[in-house]
Amino acid sequence: MTHRLLIALPLLLAACSDRPNFDPDVVKATRLGEALPRNFMLGTSTSAHQIEGGNENDWAVWERGQWPDGRPHIKDGTVSGEAADSWNRFDEDVRLMERLGANAYRFGLEWARLEPTPGAWNAEAMARYQSWARTLRQKGITPLVTMYHFTLPTWVSEAGGWENPATLEAFEAYAGRVAEALGGEVDWWCTVNEPNVLAVLGYLDGEWPPGKKDTKAMATVLSHLLEAHARAARQLRQKDTVDADGDGHATRIGLAHHVRVFQPASGTTADTAVAALTDAFFNESVTEAVRTGRIRLSVPGQVSIDREVADLKGSLDYLGINYYTRDYVRQYLGEPALSRQYVPRGRERNDLGWDIYPEGLYLFLTRYAHLGLPLLVTENGMPDQTGERRPYYLQSHLYAVEQARAQGADVMGYFHWSLLDNFEWAEGYEPKFGLFSVDLASPEKTRTETPAVATFQDVARNLGLSPSP
Ligand code: FCB
Numbered sequence: 001m002t003h004r005l006l007i008a009l010p011l012l013l014a015a016c017s018d019r020p021n022f023d024p025d026v027v028k029a030t031r032l033g034e035a036l037p038r039n040f041m042l043g044t045s046t047s048a049h050q051i052e053g054g055n056e057n058d059w060a061v062w063e064r065g066q067w068p069d070g071r072p073h074i075k076d077g078t079v080s081g082e083a084a085d086s087w088n089r090f091d092e093d094v095r096l097m098e099r100l101g102a103n104a105y106r107f108g109l110e111w112a113r114l115e116p117t118p119g120a121w122n123a124e125a126m127a128r129y130q131s132w133a134r135t136l137r138q139k140g141i142t143p144l145v146t147m148y149h150f151t152l153p154t155w156v157s158e159a160g161g162w163e164n165p166a167t168l169e170a171f172e173a174y175a176g177r178v179a180e181a182l183g184g185e186v187d188w189w190c191t192v193n194e195p196n197v198l199a200v201l202g203y204l205d206g207e208w209p210p211g212k213k214d215t216k217a218m219a220t221v222l223s224h225l226l227e228a229h230a231r232a233a234r235q236l237r238q239k240d241t242v243d244a245d246g247d248g249h250a251t252r253i254g255l256a257h258h259v260r261v262f263q264p265a266s267g268t269t270a271d272t273a274v275a276a277l278t279d280a281f282f283n284e285s286v287t288e289a290v291r292t293g294r295i296r297l298s299v300p301g302q303v304s305i306d307r308e309v310a311d312l313k314g315s316l317d318y319l320g321i322n323y324y325t326r327d328y329v330r331q332y333l334g335e336p337a338l339s340r341q342y343v344p345r346g347r348e349r350n351d352l353g354w355d356i357y358p359e360g361l362y363l364f365l366t367r368y369a370h371l372g373l374p375l376l377v378t379e380n381g382m383p384d385q386t387g388e389r390r391p392y393y394l395q396s397h398l399y400a401v402e403q404a405r406a407q408g409a410d411v412m413g414y415f416h417w418s419l420l421d422n423f424e425w426a427e428g429y430e431p432k433f434g435l436f437s438v439d440l441a442s443p444e445k446t447r448t449e450t451p452a453v454a455t456f457q458d459v460a461r462n463l464g465l466s467p468s469p
Helices: 002-016 024-029 058-063 090-100 123-138 166-182 195-203 215-239 269-292 358-371 390-406 452-462
Strands: 041-045 104-108 142-148 188-193 252-264 294-299 303-308 319-331 339-342 375-379 411-416 436-438 447-449
Touching (some): 024 390, 041 090, 041 142, 041 375, 041 452, 090 123, 090 452, 104 188, 123 166, 142 166, 166 215, 188 215, 195 269, 252 269, 252 358, 252 375, 269 294, 269 339, 358 375, 358 390, 390 411, 390 452
Parallel strands (some): 041 104, 041 411, 104 142, 142 188, 188 252, 252 319, 319 375
Antiparallel strands (some): 436 447
16 A cells, blocks of 8 residues: 555656656656647658668768777777668568557668769669658658768768868759659658767767867858758758648658757856856757857857858758757866766666666757747667667656647657667667667568567557557
8 A cells, every 4th residue: 555655646746746757657657648649740760871781971981991099980890781771671661660550750861872973863762762751651651751861972071071062052952852752752851860960970079970170160060061951941842842641731841950958067157157058059059040040150269150041041840859868067178079078877877878868858848849840859769788778768758748748849749769770870780779679690680579669559559559460
């Protein structure tokens, strides 16, 4: 009896307060999905280079390279290689989505496949992506297509990549082609994935290609990626005029914005100020740019960019949020990033050492409600070798979504990262993000259900969807 009372207590407390209660007993007692609208998009998210296999692009080149001390660029020494071979196993992957009961799927296009040399379009590859989108729609799974997810054709990267303004022209031409070819099957678009992450990891930390540590280049690249988004949106509005699903919208355009909670490591003025500055740069400058049409990026004493970009304002029909974790921020004013970030001892972490903090998703969804745009969680997930901890991760983050909706945030969908184990960039294949694990050593790339599949299916059922046996 006492035990039951103890379980009931947090539930009662939650009912009395406006602040959501993330007590695990409360989360577990919630029938997730029931509070969501019937047209809520519940799906998974992937990117081309991480699962397709056989891609040749700037990342493939980088993966074969080494640091000056001889260590491979990729921590575990792997290369993306055949990956999960999803390029050839799409039908199998659709069956996995049906098993989940998912009604949406976010996947990426590989620019290097579609335009292997400048202006030479690969009709066969385009037709394959087209057939994927068609197949998904026939199965009642809404496709959400990402145009750019971190990888460039080598002819683009060799010409200076995102630092070179000419890349904007090339990208706009690519976006126009894609809009024409896929517009009949696709309404939901994600132009650019995580401009802030690419800018920081590729040009400030230097951990990703092209491996630069240059604050100015970082800001230029971020600014160009935002302009690339605006140009892609312009192409989509002109060229995708077909309302594929008949809901009155021919295009629903967004970008996937990576957000992190930056928690000051202490109450000192310096830590607090640097955490706020990091938050403003990393989390706010992207959303402010698309809200106002004006890109303003500033790192005190190092960079200041302030420019208006045509077609940026009003370019979003929704904001995609990629949320994983929280960082604690301690000031190191002598370093380019002005701080170091870490997770204190005692916090629960995932296999990559990231803090597990579902409240953060709630915080961002309610924070961005002021933009007046629908929100989609375009990525959220955890690397988990055994798969045992993912069910609760999924539950607690879906709970955050429901709590944010209850506070008025217009969250229209949730896409779990990821459907399959995939190539996790500089970390290689060691982190396991898949709802379905992939035996990379087997010729069939065998997919196996992890425990969180059942969790996903429960939510799908509560939402009125029917996972297939
Ligand atoms: C995001 C990326 C995605 C994946 C996850 C774990 O930042 O968009 O490709 O690597 O992290």
